[in-house]
Amino acid sequence: MVNVLERLGHEVDYPEGQTCCGQPAFNSGYFPEAKKVADHFLDTFADADMVAVPSGSCTAMIRKFYPELYQDSPQAKVVSELSGRVFEFTELLVNQLGVTDVGAKLKGTATYHDGCHGLRELGIQDAPRKLLENVEGLSLVEMDEAQSCCGFGGTFAIKFPQISTAMTQVKLGSATQTEADYLISGDPSCLMQIGGYFSRQKSSIQCLHIAEVLDQQ
Amino acid sequence: MSQSTNPTTQFQTDANRVTADVDRRSFLRSSLRGYQTTRDATQERFLNYESARIAAGDAKWEAIENLDVYLAQFADKLEARGATVHWCSDSAEARDAILDIIKKHDAKSVIKSKCMTTEEIHLNDLLEKEGFEVVESDLGEFIVQLRDEAPYHFVFPAMHLKKEEINTLFQEKLKSINTDDPEELTMVAREVLRQKYLSADIGISGANFGVAETGMISITENEGNARLTTSLPKVHIALMGIEKIIPRLEDLALMLPMLATAGTGQHLTCYNSQLGGPRQDDESDGPVEMHVVLLDNHRTRLLADPEQRDALRCIRCGACLNVCPIFKNVGGHTYGTTYQGPIGSVITPHLRGLKDWKHLSHSSSLCGACSETCPVKIDLHHHLLRNRRDAAGKGQGGLAERTLMLGFTIVMRRPWLYRLTGRLGKLGHVLTKPIHGTRIDPFYAWKKTRDLDDPAKQSFKQYWKSRK
Numbered sequence: 001m002v003n004v005l006e007r008l009g010h011e012v013d014y015p016e017g018q019t020c021c022g023q024p025a026f027n028s029g030y031f032p033e034a035k036k037v038a039d040h041f042l043d044t045f046a047d048a049d050m051v052a053v054p055s056g057s058c059t060a061m062i063r064k065f066y067p068e069l070y071q072d073s074p075q076a077k078v079v080s081e082l083s084g085r086v087f088e089f090t091e092l093l094v095n096q097l098g099v100t101d102v103g104a105k106l107k108g109t110a111t112y113h114d115g116c117h118g119l120r121e122l123g124i125q126d127a128p129r130k131l132l133e134n135v136e137g138l139s140l141v142e143m144d145e146a147q148s149c150c151g152f153g154g155t156f157a158i159k160f161p162q163i164s165t166a167m168t169q170v171k172l173g174s175a176t177q178t179e180a181d182y183l184i185s186g187d188p189s190c191l192m193q194i195g196g197y198f199s200r201q202k203s204s205i206q207c208l209h210i211a212e213v214l215d216q217q
Numbered sequence: 218m219s220q221s222t223n224p225t226t227q228f229q230t231d232a233n234r235v236t237a238d239v240d241r242r243s244f245l246r247s248s249l250r251g252y253q254t255t256r257d258a259t260q261e262r263f264l265n266y267e268s269a270r271i272a273a274g275d276a277k278w279e280a281i282e283n284l285d286v287y288l289a290q291f292a293d294k295l296e297a298r299g300a301t302v303h304w305c306s307d308s309a310e311a312r313d314a315i316l317d318i319i320k321k322h323d324a325k326s327v328i329k330s331k332c333m334t335t336e337e338i339h340l341n342d343l344l345e346k347e348g349f350e351v352v353e354s355d356l357g358e359f360i361v362q363l364r365d366e367a368p369y370h371f372v373f374p375a376m377h378l379k380k381e382e383i384n385t386l387f388q389e390k391l392k393s394i395n396t397d398d399p400e401e402l403t404m405v406a407r408e409v410l411r412q413k414y415l416s417a418d419i420g421i422s423g424a425n426f427g428v429a430e431t432g433m434i435s436i437t438e439n440e441g442n443a444r445l446t447t448s449l450p451k452v453h454i455a456l457m458g459i460e461k462i463i464p465r466l467e468d469l470a471l472m473l474p475m476l477a478t479a480g481t482g483q484h485l486t487c488y489n490s491q492l493g494g495p496r497q498d499d500e501s502d503g504p505v506e507m508h509v510v511l512l513d514n515h516r517t518r519l520l521a522d523p524e525q526r527d528a529l530r531c532i533r534c535g536a537c538l539n540v541c542p543i544f545k546n547v548g549g550h551t552y553g554t555t556y557q558g559p560i561g562s563v564i565t566p567h568l569r570g571l572k573d574w575k576h577l578s579h580s581s582s583l584c585g586a587c588s589e590t591c592p593v594k595i596d597l598h599h600h601l602l603r604n605r606r607d608a609a610g611k612g613q614g615g616l617a618e619r620t621l622m623l624g625f626t627i628v629m630r631r632p633w634l635y636r637l638t639g640r641l642g643k644l645g646h647v648l649t650k651p652i653h654g655t656r657i658d659p660f661y662a663w664k665k666t667r668d669l670d671d672p673a674k675q676s677f678k679q680y681w682k683s684r685k
Contacts, residue, residue: 014681019629027583029605029614030622037629120585149542153582158662160229160580165666166236166546167582170246196667 056118115187255482294432298494324418332423372535559587
């Protein structure tokens with residue numbers, strides 16, 4: 001992500017004090033705990049012009065759920081201002097910077113998995129596809145039910161591993177049908193789930209984050 | 218599904234069984250795939266489906282926000298035409314009210330058209346225990362009744378069964394001919410049911426909508442069985458949750474196509490009947506008595522919750538089940554609730570207690586497919602999150618989870634500790650390699666079915682420093 005943004009002429013900083021956005025606690029229902037972690041995020045990123053996030057899920061947490069977490073709090077204004085400057089990587093490229101071709105090259109066939117948070121909380125659907133369509137040598141094939149959840153869902157994957165795995169089993173079936181070489185997604189957590197299951201099932205499909213693809217020269 | 222087991226244990230056990238049944242899961246998925254294709258095509262025929270959703274949600278919202286006024290109007294109008302309205306605050310009161318009516322008429326047999334609210338109050342069990350013959354007339358309900366099962370899906374009660382299984386069931390229970398032709402199987406059921414309509418003393422139905430303006434219940438169905446159930450027996454009892462109210466008759470012009478589109482993908486369901494009272498003096502047919510039993514059963518508890526009361530807008534179309542990846546992989550019986558799927562997971566904790574039913578709010582990846590499809594725009598998946606918050610707030614997550622969350626907070630607020638934890642994680646990953654994926658692996662819940670990539674040799678932070 002840093003390489004791509006720098007190649008496009010942007011200056012990128014990486015605040016070394018950063019940790020987590022707090023979503024694991026939030027999604028488990030522990031809102032006050034999540035807010036403490038969110039406080040740390042706000043301290044770390046408050047001065048950024050724009051925050052680029054390589055995950056739809058973390059972006060949704062900050063942009064959509066932070067305002068809910070901080071409603072009626074003295075920081076509400078800071079949060080709402082910062083939330084407006086936080087973007088998922090592909091929407092940042094396409095919608096904010098107006099870039100759809102980053103000059104990347106990758107040979108093969110790929111299918112794109114929409115992470116649920118990016119798709120349904122933020123409405124990101126076209127941006128990653130536009131970027132991938134312009135990757136030289138790469139052809140994009142839609143899989144059946146591309147917008148169906150991969151089964152990760154945070155602690156859900158640990159609390160209900162049987163359901164979580166069954167969902168990924170369906171995903172493997174859909175991806176395999178496309179005969180794609182790569183399954184690409186904008187969310188590391190989906191990729192951990194999908195990649196982990198695909199690897200266990202000895203699938204030949206390689207799972208890649210979209211930033212890795214866009215960085216290929 | 219026994220009632221004595223703890224609901225969480227029952228859910229986990231049944232989920233284990235169903236997720237392992239790949240054949241049943243793909244059967245379910247392909248049925249729902251068909252539904253989705255039809256529904257998408259029907260939605261396309263709306264000039265603007267999104268506006269229709271907003272309007273439908275608003276109509277229900279208006280009813281819910283003014284429930285006291287509209288319910289009273291509904292009851293007054295019905296009573297003016299000779300119907301009797303019974304106000305029941307819980308299951309027991311509703312059961313007593315219905316039993317009293319049946320006993321008063323010295324009835325022997327009861328025919329029912331599909332009604333999930335009767336499932337909610339466990340009416341069939343009671344009536345059978347009291348010695349009445351109770352027959353479900355909806356084909357799907359008839360089938361699950363023969364199997365002594367609860368409905369699998371509140372719109373498609375027997376969707377889990379293949380035609381071959383229905384053939385076996387009918388041969389066994391109805392001495393039917395050997396056929397797995399759906400049409401012939403339907404004819405077998407119809408032959409049995411026709412006789413039951415004629416001999417039934419009491420007809421029990423539900424109501425999809427209660428129109429306040431005119432004092433009518435509206436029933437939606439595809440088989441014509443509800444028409445017969447509500448008009449042939451001399452007494453008709455309709456059991457209706459208080460949230461089924463809509464303000465005006467003209468609201469049906471929107472609600473009926475929305476229910477059909479979202480529920481089954483039809484433009485309009487085959488039969489939509491509005492019933493406003495018993496047989497009038499100048500009429501020659503219809504029931505002599507009509508009773509409308511209004512049920513609260515903790516719906517007002519949900520009404521009192523400003524965040525989640527929009528769940529009372531639900532028109533029980535089942536669309537959220539049909540798109541839910543959890544439902545598709547665990548099936549309906551696993552929920553152990555009257556209302557399955559996302560809406561069931563949202564409302565059951567309100568109706569039956571958060572402590573026992575909070576697991577349903579956790580057994581979701583919060584993917585949001587339910588909220589995206591809901592025709593009345595209920596914020597379903599965020600309500601699951603709110604239920605999680607309420608459970609955690611009451612300390613129902615348990616000591617281990619609370620400690621974990623405390624640890625998470627401590628680590629994530631201290632970058633040095635975050636880095637240290639990362640290193641320990643890497644070390645743990647390497648050290649547990651020999652027992653990878655086995656039961657003694659501390660990461661067993663993950664690694665039983667999924668690998669975990671080896672961590673990168675260099676963390677991003679180290680890489681960042683080396684670049685400078």
